[in-house]
Amino acid sequence: MLIRKPTDIPFSEVTPQSLYLRRREFFQAAASGALAAATVLAPRGAGAQTGPKLPNVRKTPYGQGERLNSYADVTGYNNFYEFGTGKEDPAANAKDFTGRPWTIKVDGRVKNAGDHDIDSFIKPYALEERIYRLRCVEGWSMVIPWVGIPLADVINRLEPEPGARFVEFTTLNDARRMPGLNVPVLRWPYVEGLRMDEAMNPLSILAVGVYGEALPGQNGAPIRLVVPWKYGFKSTKSIVRIRFTDSEPRNSWQVSAPREYGFYANVNPEVDHPRWSQATERRLGEFRRRPTEMFNGYGDQVARMYAGMDLRKNF
């Protein structure tokens, strides 16, 4: 298989030091709130990493040189409505969540259908670290060092049948372990999907860890999808089912608001959310907004999959 070398970090990714300094000057000039405001924007501490390190994680060139968001930010601020709709709810409500024992059901148009135990499911593959940018549809972003396995390798081993044109992912739907499921904010279980070529793209991974450790509950333990050129909601967490199908899956956000969220959800600064602009984003830990990049900066690896498609219609 052709493994494309990840793009180098364009200079536009680097925060100019002049801006950083300007921010400080600005706040120092302000009267009593100055110190407070500067503290607000200072990077938060690395946070406690408590779990054991995952063994034999191979480094990769993906995202080398990116400034990582802290462990505290990555594991303390995110959307995972199964644990509540507040940004800090997942970390608070997933404290006791464990990803073992865990079974992944594989079904649909695939040869190796059946129930797979998580450990035997991931055992055949070498773990890789992939540093990816994550762009939330809400307009904020992070840089996260995932640990995972290429989705393409998993799919090849599962041997989809010729009619399999899409892959559908389903999140755990267990209200006793995920209190947010008691509130019908979305149609549960959470469902997402990819076209087969998207799923087979070398960028697509199933992550089992972050910052070298097993995924905590709030980040989608024990196994989640990561597709960094799409808005974060495409990256299904706590996967219990992988289904191969011939028709486009109806993803939960599209069901919830079809005018606002589509199937593709590619990061695209030119196609706005109906209620807000997608042209800029705030990288957590930075003060000024930065321009959002087409396909979240992964165009070299993914743009050709959408050649000839109207991305305004297929948002």
Next chain:
Amino acid sequence: MKGFTTFRRLVFAAALVPAAALTYGAFTNNLTANPIDYITDITGLTALTFLTLSLTVTPLRRLTGRNELIKLRRMLGLFAFFYACLHLSTWVVLDWFFDFASMTSDVVERPFITLGMVTFLLLLPLAVTSTAGMIRRLGKRWQQLHRLVYVAAITAVVHFWWVVKADFREPRLWAVALSVLLGFRAWWTLRTRLPSRS
């Protein structure tokens, strides 16, 4: 009377708690990983809280007959305006850092931001004319002008509703509270204006 003055002071102190909590959180770096969004949310919600509280004064006064409650109304309204100012400055300074071109296009193109701005512009003349001198000078027109607060409360709730992605529980709660408060006024007006049947 003495007791009520103490009560008023307590309300004043309590109204400063959200601002103090944000300041403390800023010094202790405890405003989530996304402090700008967090400050925006808290100042907006607090503004809406005081706006709604200011609308409870008249119904409470009518229901309890305790007319001294009216002395709270201006203070609650001005705190609504105070937090609305913080909310707007968060957007101008922290969120966009005076990028007026982007802010203008947001006000024009994004209905929820348009409504936020409309709400602020509705509250502005009310705050300006809240002094005793202005009340005297405007006379009857003061009351007419200050009925704009009903419009501002409605635009504020819709502004909140339109920014939410999927979990509408909170804006729904504010909409219900506002409906009750405005409904009470409609009912009271009908009750006092229509001839009694008894």
